[in-house]
Amino acid sequence: MAAMDLFGRRWALRILWGLRQGPLGARALLARCEGLSSSVLYQRLRELTSNGIITASTDGYELTRLGTALRHALGPLGEWANAWAQAQEQEHNTQEPTKT
16 A cells, blocks of 8 residues: 555656656656656655665666566556547547537
């Protein structure tokens, strides 16, 4: 349950998603996470680092072995989210009245 608490915190998964392709500095992460404040970013980075999900390196922050395993585990969730978003869009499009 502790993992769900950690990953359920606002921006935690978005930060991990931002690191999926390699290390990033804090400024680059802020740019990738539109709407994220620097104070929340640094709080989440501390939490994710202290839990062994990410690590600070000379290149910025990057996923640890555990973080990479989590990224792979989240792949199916990402696929589901894409399918859900498409279904929502299709439903929205079929409910819109046609303009004449």
